[in-house]
Amino acid sequence: MGILKTFALGGVHPEENKLSSHAAIEVLPVPKQVIVPLGQNLGAPSKAIVKKGDKVKVGQLIAEAGGFISANIHSPVSGTVLKIDPAIDSTGYRRPCVFITVEGDEWDENIDKTDTLIPEIALTPEEIVNRIKSAGIVGLGGATFPTSVKLMPPPGKTAEFLIINGVECEPYLTSDHRVMLEKGQEIMVGIQILMKALKVEKAFIGIENNKKDAITYLSELSQSYQGIEVVPLKVQYPQGGEKQLIKAVVNREVPSGKLPIEVGCVVQNVGTALAVYEAVQKNKPLIERVVTVTGKGVKKPSNFLVRIGTPVEQLIEAAEGLPENTGKVISGGPMMGKSLTSLDAPVVKGTSGILIMEKEESGRKTESPCIRCSKCTYVCPMGLEPFLLAKAAKLGKFEMAENEMIMDCIECGSCQYTCPANIPLLDYLRLGKLKVGQAIRNRNKK
Amino acid sequence: MDNIIVIAVLALGGLGLIAAVVLFFIASKFRVFEDPKIDEVEEALPSANCGGCGYPGCRAFAEATVKSAKENKSIEGLNCPVGGNDVMQTVGNILGLAVDATDPMIAVVRCNGSFAHTPAKVKYEGATSCAFAHALYGGEGGCQYGCLGLGDCVAACNFDAIHMNPETGLPEVNDKCTACNACVIACPRDIIELRKRGPKDKRIFVSCVNMEKGAAAKKNCEVACIGCSLCQKACAFDAITITNFLAYIDFNKCTLCRKCVEVCPTNAIHEINFKPRKPKPESAPEKTVVRKSETVEKEAVPAKEQIEKGDTKAPDATTEVKEDIKVTKE
Numbered sequence: 065m066g067i068l069k070t071f072a073l074g075g076v077h078p079e080e081n082k083l084s085s086h087a088a089i090e091v092l093p094v095p096k097q098v099i100v101p102l103g104q105n106l107g108a109p110s111k112a113i114v115k116k117g118d119k120v121k122v123g124q125l126i127a128e129a130g131g132f133i134s135a136n137i138h139s140p141v142s143g144t145v146l147k148i149d150p151a152i153d154s155t156g157y158r159r160p161c162v163f164i165t166v167e168g169d170e171w172d173e174n175i176d177k178t179d180t181l182i183p184e185i186a187l188t189p190e191e192i193v194n195r196i197k198s199a200g201i202v203g204l205g206g207a208t209f210p211t212s213v214k215l216m217p218p219p220g221k222t223a224e225f226l227i228i229n230g231v232e233c234e235p236y237l238t239s240d241h242r243v244m245l246e247k248g249q250e251i252m253v254g255i256q257i258l259m260k261a262l263k264v265e266k267a268f269i270g271i272e273n274n275k276k277d278a279i280t281y282l283s284e285l286s287q288s289y290q291g292i293e294v295v296p297l298k299v300q301y302p303q304g305g306e307k308q309l310i311k312a313v314v315n316r317e318v319p320s321g322k323l324p325i326e327v328g329c330v331v332q333n334v335g336t337a338l339a340v341y342e343a344v345q346k347n348k349p350l351i352e353r354v355v356t357v358t359g360k361g362v363k364k365p366s367n368f369l370v371r372i373g374t375p376v377e378q379l380i381e382a383a384e385g386l387p388e389n390t391g392k393v394i395s396g397g398p399m400m401g402k403s404l405t406s407l408d409a410p411v412v413k414g415t416s417g418i419l420i421m422e423k424e425e426s427g428r429k430t431e432s433p434c435i436r437c438s439k440c441t442y443v444c445p446m447g448l449e450p451f452l453l454a455k456a457a458k459l460g461k462f463e464m465a466e467n468e469m470i471m472d473c474i475e476c477g478s479c480q481y482t483c484p485a486n487i488p489l490l491d492y493l494r495l496g497k498l499k500v501g502q503a504i505r506n507r508n509k510k
Numbered sequence: 511m512d513n514i515i516v517i518a519v520l521a522l523g524g525l526g527l528i529a530a531v532v533l534f535f536i537a538s539k540f541r542v543f544e545d546p547k548i549d550e551v552e553e554a555l556p557s558a559n560c561g562g563c564g565y566p567g568c569r570a571f572a573e574a575t576v577k578s579a580k581e582n583k584s585i586e587g588l589n590c591p592v593g594g595n596d597v598m599q600t601v602g603n604i605l606g607l608a609v610d611a612t613d614p615m616i617a618v619v620r621c622n623g624s625f626a627h628t629p630a631k632v633k634y635e636g637a638t639s640c641a642f643a644h645a646l647y648g649g650e651g652g653c654q655y656g657c658l659g660l661g662d663c664v665a666a667c668n669f670d671a672i673h674m675n676p677e678t679g680l681p682e683v684n685d686k687c688t689a690c691n692a693c694v695i696a697c698p699r700d701i702i703e704l705r706k707r708g709p710k711d712k713r714i715f716v717s718c719v720n721m722e723k724g725a726a727a728k729k730n731c732e733v734a735c736i737g738c739s740l741c742q743k744a745c746a747f748d749a750i751t752i753t754n755f756l757a758y759i760d761f762n763k764c765t766l767c768r769k770c771v772e773v774c775p776t777n778a779i780h781e782i783n784f785k786p787r788k789p790k791p792e793s794a795p796e797k798t799v800v801r802k803s804e805t806v807e808k809e810a811v812p813a814k815e816q817i818e819k820g821d822t823k824a825p826d827a828t829t830e831v832k833e834d835i836k837v838t839k840e
Contacts (some may be wrong), residue, residue, distance in 0.1 A: 150722065156647025157654050158726070219558075405632045405647050428635045491637035498645050 068273055068298035069310040072447040075300040076478045078087065078235045080274055084358045084365035085238045089246055090368045092171055092382055098141050098373030099410040100126065100162045102496040105208040107133030112162055118145045122174035123349050126162055128455075135210045135413075136200035136423040137162075138349040140371035142170040154395040154412060156405045164373070179250050185257055185344070192261040192344055199343035200413075201350050204335035205229055205240075205304065206396055211336055212467045215261045217325050224328030226259055226267040227313055228337055230282075231297065231304040233272060234397025237417040239354040240334050241365045244271070244278040247338050252289050252340035259291060260414035262330055268313045269294045270336070272303060301399060302476035306331045309444050320472050335416075354412055355379060359420030361387030370411050377407040378457075379418055399477045429486040440479035440489060446472045450479035454489040457496030464502060465496045471504070473497060545580075547604060548572045554600045555590055560668050562591040562690025579605040591615060592669075592688040615689035615704045617672065619663075622717040622778070623656040624678035628731040644698035652730035655720040657681070657701055666696035685711075706761040710783060714759060714766055716741075717780045721754035728776065735778040741770035 103109035120126060124367030127137035130203035143166040148156035171177060187195065216225055228251075231242040239401040244251065255267050269286070271279050271294060279296050286292040295313050302308055307318045309331055316327040324331055332340075335353065342348040351372055359367040363384035370379060376393070380386050386393075386407075394401040395415055401425075440450040448469060456465040473493050480490040551572040558568070565571040575585050585607060590597050595611045602609035628651030634643060640662035648654035663672050671686035672693055681693075681702075694702045701719050715737055720727040724736030737755030749763035752772060759770070759779070771779045779810040 151728070152648070158648070158722070402646075406651075458639075488637050491639075491642055494645070495637060495639050495642040498641065 068296055069304060069312050070298040070300045071311040073447050074443045074478060075302065075308075076443050076481055077299060078301060078481060080299070081235045081358075081360070082241070082274065083236065083240050083360070083362075084243055084356050084367055085275075085367045087211075087238075087242070087364075089242050089354055089367045089369050090382075091244050092371075092374065092379065094141055094166055094371055095374045095378050096166055097146070097195060098166065098371060099151050099153075099375065099408075100137060100140065100164065100373040101151070101412055102127050102137065102160045102162065103153075104137065104372075104412045105133075105135040105202045105210055107131060107135075107162075107210065110134055110137050111237045112148050112160070114139075114145050114148075114162065116145055116147050119143070120145060120164060121170050121172045123175050123351060125349075129197075129210075133210055133213055135202050136198060136349070137372075138200055138351050139164060140373050141166045143167040150200045150407045152409055154402060154404060154409045154415065156402075161410070175348045177348075178346075181253065182345040183253050183256075185253075187344060189263060191446065192257055195344050195347075196261070196340055199339075199349040201336065201339045201343055202413050203333055204334035204339060204353060204413065204416070208401070208412075211332065211340065214330055214332070215258070217262075217330075221325045222328065223262045223264050223315055223325060223330045224266070225330075226255065226262055226264050227309055227329055228255055228267060228329045228334055229304055229306075229309055229331055230269050230271040230275070230334040231277065231309060232275070233299075233301045234399055234401075234417075235301075236358045236419050237356050237397045238358070239367055239416050241275050242356075243354055244275070244282060245336055248281055248285050250341045251334055252285050252292065252335045253345065254339075255292055255402060255426065256289060257340055257344050258330075258332060258337060263479055264330075265291050270297050270303070270309050270313050271295070272297050272299045274299050286362035288337045302445055302474065302478065305445065305474050305476060309475065319471060324472040350413060352470055353411070353413065353415070355415055356417035357383040357420075359387070359422070360425065360491055361422050362388055362420050363387075372413060373410045375407065376404060376409050376411065376418055379411065380407065380420065387420060387422070388426075389422045390420055391426035392421045393458065394419040394421060394426075399481065402507050413461050414433040428488070431487055432485045434485055434487055437484060439482045439484065443478040443482045445476060445478060446474060448473060450489045450493060451487075453496055454479075454487065454492035457492040457499070462496060462499045466500045466503070470496045472499055503505040537754060545576050547579075550562045550604045551575055551601050554597060554604060556592045556597060557666065558592045558688070558690070560592060560688070560690040560692065562688060562692070563589060568784075575605065579607055584802075585609065591690055593766075614707045616687045616707045616711075616713075617689060617693055617702050618671075618705045618713065618715050619657070619681050619683060619702055620715060620717050620719050621657040621680060621701045622681045622780070623651055623653055623731045624680055626678070627651075627733045628653055628656065640696075641698045653720060653727070653734070655699060655701075655718075655722070656731065658699070662696045662698065663693035663702060666692040681714070692768050708766065708783075712766055713761075713780075713782045714764055714768065714771060715761070715780060716757045716759055716778055718778045719756065721756050723755050727755065733776050734780055734816055736776055738775060740773045740775065741779060744769040744773045768792065 102367050110127035111130045112127045114126045115265040121142045124139045125136055126139045129136050141164055143164050146163040148162050151161040152158050183385050193212050201211040230240055230244050259267050269282055273296050279294055283294045286294055296314055297303055306324050310316055310324055310329045318324055318327055339350050352366055352369055355370045356367050357379050366383050392403045394403045398419055434451055444450055453465050453468055453470045477490045483489055552569055555568040563571045565574055574652050575588050578585050589612055594614055598609045630650040631652050632650055633648055638660050640658045640660045643658045643660055649656055649658055657680050658812055661674050663681050664674055669686050669688050672681050672683050675682050689704050718735035720734045727734035728736055735757050741757050742750045742752055747763050747765055749760045751758050768781055771781045
């Protein structure tokens with residue numbers, strides 16, 4: 065096989081802990097009530113178009129995009145709108161949500177519920193983009209950037225390659241892995257659709273070498289599809305970051321502050337490719353996704369196909385309950401995930417996993433002074449100096465942080481993971497990014 | 511020999527003369543006139559360089575006042591909150607202008623979500639920064655408008671005027687506050703507000719900024735404003751407005767009659783530095799308990815210092831406060 069590709073700078077290799085990689089995707093029963101937050105995507109929150117007492121069907125539009133970078137939201141269940149009220153979501157804040165009481169499971173007539181594969185793509189590129197836009201598809205890797213926006217390169221820029229992200233470099237998470245194994249055919253058609261929309265000839269699927277079964281399976285499938293190539297990658301965190309993946313697969317570097325389209329690449333997650341297939345070929349909007357429920361103490365680590373808006377508590381129950389020694393429940397992976405403040409928080413489009421961490425594993429260790437060992441600098445995949453940026457942010461020297469390129473930080477957390485002094489580097493980096501981002505926005509306004 | 515001396519004297523003298531003439535013309539051509547009053551005004555200012563006036567430092571403020579006095583013949587809108595009326599009077603005298611007295615202000619923390627009132631539901635262990643925690647989650651107690659208790663305001667204060675109370679987890683403002691606005695800017699949740707100090711430091715304000723519906727607010731904090739509008743109805747002076755389920759008392763209209771304090775069902779309206787009420791059969795004892803945390807802040811300031819500072823406060827006012835503390839502690 066030769067030497068496996070990976071990105072050039074930094075990176076760490078945390079314990080993989082892919083406990084649920086052999087658990088086939090289970091369909092979780094539809095809950096009694098769903099809570100659908102109106103702000104599920106990056107960018108502007110959506111605007112509700114239903115009101116209290118309205119009857120909705122599965123797949124019916126309930127909220128419209130609230131701006132260019134925003135997405136439609138469809139009802140994940142059939143039933144009655146109970147109320148539109150603030151409820152706690154995975155951000156830790158109570159934000160407006162649509163509460164729907166479930167009655168039966170009646171789907172919109174236009175949705176094809178069958179499993180038959182439709183490989184022929186009938187639509188034109190513009191129609192594909194419009195279909196993806198109206199289906200409310202966002203990046204399912206976790207960043208929830210509206211997919212249709214990515215498929216419309218700005219004037220003067222053309223895409224050369226489509227890169228499909230099947231890396232899943234976060235420890236514990238296995239939802240993308242299972243999707244690749246169980247929905248390989250659909251993903252391949254989804255990739256063909258994305259290639260047609262972007263008018264590119266070549267697509268790469270980047271998969272880390274710890275998912276050998278997925279590499280073998282998709283490589284076999286790719287023989288019968290033109291222009292799709294599977295690229296096995298060395299296991300290295302954060303290879304799933306857009307910029308790192310582009311560097312690893314096509315050896316191009318995205319310039320500071322620019323988007324991947326600058327180097328002719330568009331990156332999409334495998335889950336997104338599946339959602340695109342379902343939206344374009346089956347007319348099914350984004351109403352459900354695969355979520356991994358895992359953790360060392362979890363009795364039955366699983367992968368569930370869940371309707372958006374299902375409370376996290378039900379997923380945990382389906383995985384045979386919350387272990388006694390639970391310290392944190394995290395939405396996402398251990399490196400970049402966010403710990404939940406309430407188990408009532410619903411699953412949203414960007415929820416890739418629910419990780420239940422034990423007390424000893426999740427607790428922070430005592431901080432000691434920085435001895436300038438430069439480990440954080442070695443592992444930073446963006447070539448930054450985390451110790452310096454964190455210090456600058458801590459002391460309020462935001463101008464210095466900006467000059468030291470704090471805005472290039474991808475918040476992967478490698479620095480904090482590796483720090484032998486247990487300094488919360490990422491916290492201060494995030495604080496710095498927040499403040500510098502505000503300052504830049506204020507400056508641009510003037 | 512004589513010749514050499516003469517040449518040397520003439521040459522150097524001539525050079526000097528030419529240089530003097532050139533320098534004279536350059537000096538008159540590029541002369542920067544600076545009003546001597548700027549220095550005088552700067553001298554009168556407290557040199558705190560806190561930025562409370564809105565200018566970067568006392569020098570910039572002095573320049574702005576002198577400029578304004580020259581162009582507009584008034585220094586209206588310019589105020590040194592640290593120096594207060596005395597300093598502004600001196601500045602006015604220097605510039606030969608009459609200065610209207612402004613009401614002295616003080617920072618007020620409008621949150622009473624102490625550990626007891628909003629029990630923690632989750633534990634935060636990230637960086638000690640309110641700005642960061644604000645971006646991360648709602649808060650340990652669950653109130654997403656309330657104080658996060660990580661002390662960004664304390665770090666921002668240059669006057670040692672605001673401190674965290676470890677018992678309540680809330681910041682408390684003491685008498686050193688100069689109303690420089692630094693903590694107001696530092697607070698990511700806009701909890702701190704500059705309000706009138708009030709006669710004899712008496713103040714009434716709504717100690718809550720929660721804009722959720724009553725039930726949701728009360729669920730997380732037992733002393734939250736629930737927007738019931740009882741205070742608005744009780745107020746005879748139109749001082750109370752309710753927006754987004756939150757009452758706000760306009761300190762310019764408030765006459766400190768304390769009627770709103772009596773009717774508030776959640777004790778969200780606070781009165782500070784008032785004489786203890788005459789015990790009424792039902793409500794009185796409960797109210798004094800609520801005021802406890804607010805009155806204790808007076809304890810730190812010795813009575814003597816206040817009188818020396820030339821506060822309008824009569825000596826008996828401070829003794830009153832001490833009595834108040836006694837009552838509340840009982």
